[in-house]
Amino acid sequence: MEATTYIKRTHDGRITIKSGNKVERVMSGTLTVLTALTIMAFIFFDYTGLDLGEAFPATVYNLKTMFLEPTLSHFSWGEAFYQVGITLGLAFLATILGAVIAFFLALMAATNLSKEWVSKTIRIVVAFIRAVPTVLWVLIFAIAAGLGSEAAVLGMLFHSIAYLVKAFSESFEEVDQGILEALRATGANWWHIVTHAVLPSTFTYLLSWTFLRFEINFAVAVAMGAAAGAGGIGFELFMASGFYFDLREVGFITYMILVLAIVLEIMSTRLKNRYFPDSSAN
């Protein structure tokens, strides 16, 4: 009698270790289609007037002026720092306000701390807000508040709240059900449980998520400076490239943003390592 075999083989007889399920087939199908589309797009581009022999050196030259000879010509160092400060301020404001509001909404959205219908409603609303990109929210708020920093902060705030509610509420749901039960059994009320069990257990996660969102918001704030006239370094970048065609200044501003992004990254890593040395372990 032949024993049933669970080993799957390819047609040339070698053992396969992919389970070959539907998800994998869909994935590889999608990738194939995307590759084909990309190649086709390049073939059907309109190449008239393009002289590769000329375009290539010109691009290299432009990049060279941009990144090897950065200078400031339309404003001073002091002004540059001030503008960076504005961008940081926008990001900071949106993140901090967002985190505080998101904290309370997330408590209501966490299934272990809230009624089912409340948590479901908040989840759906928040998912909807998250589905619309930040830029669009800024433009929507610009209808009411006019283009500028108010609309930018409101739009960023809106999206930050939605993002953080999801992140926070999922952290809350990770809290051991037994701990909540134990505190409830002592007669502690809901606020006691939140402050004495949920918050201490999730604090490091909340901070990490907020840092992460701050980094995102900084990048968004740069873009909003240009797109929504929110001011700050993004606006100067927009002026330098689109208005003055000053490649050297564009290069300078790009470096500033890069340095700042690195500084932020280092700061958040340092803070995490210093105050929560255990957060990487569990």
Add this chain to the structure above:
Amino acid sequence: MSLLTVEELGKTYNSGTKVLKNVSFKVEAGEFVSIIGPSGAGKSTLLRCINRMVEIDEGKVHFDHFDVGNLNKKDLRLLRTNIGMIFQHYNLVPRLSVIENVLHGRLGYKTTLQGVLGKFTELEKERAFFLLKKLGIEEHAYKRCDQLSGGQQQRVGIARSLIQEPKIILCDEPIASLDPNASKVIMDHLKSITLELNITCIVNLHQVEIARSYSDRIIGLKKGEVVFDGPSHRLTTDNIDIIYGTENRETRELITV
């Protein structure tokens, strides 16, 4: 009047099967009662009906002067401050210190604001240290709970329930995750609580021998029904066979050893 009276208690979860059927018994102040029975018999559910961590469907539970099934939110909190609870997995907040976890037992007596701000009186803090000392873990007071061994964590759990100044302590398999030595320490502490402080203990146990040697009285539960209720020395092997549905010697030894 007895401290605790359970009358014809019935409980059904959403799934539909009756987890508790017609359970009745009385417990006096200062008694040490063990509840034994196979997995799924409803032991945990029975304990949770006493402090109404689960809703009571049928029958009545009277504790002290409370009618447990009919309490508003405020009285329910008051009831729970009178009832300590100890768990198999200790259920401490792992990132907080031992002393903070012990003081959680006082939250039931606090207003929302006092509790949120963590305002504990000096008297309460001294009491917490006194209890830790009695339980032999005073030197760990400022350690984070996740740095303690299982036996030490369970003692923190006991301290947390004792600081409530309860009239009764419910223990849901307090030693199921502990080795024999740590188990003995915990059971000795529970026993001395009833003897010295006259606090009633109801303990869910899986070890029949331990139930027999520590408790005044044993309640045997099977499929949600009380099939034995009497002084522990009256628990015979026949009773054990009925409770656990065991028929041969080998499986009985597995349970009783």
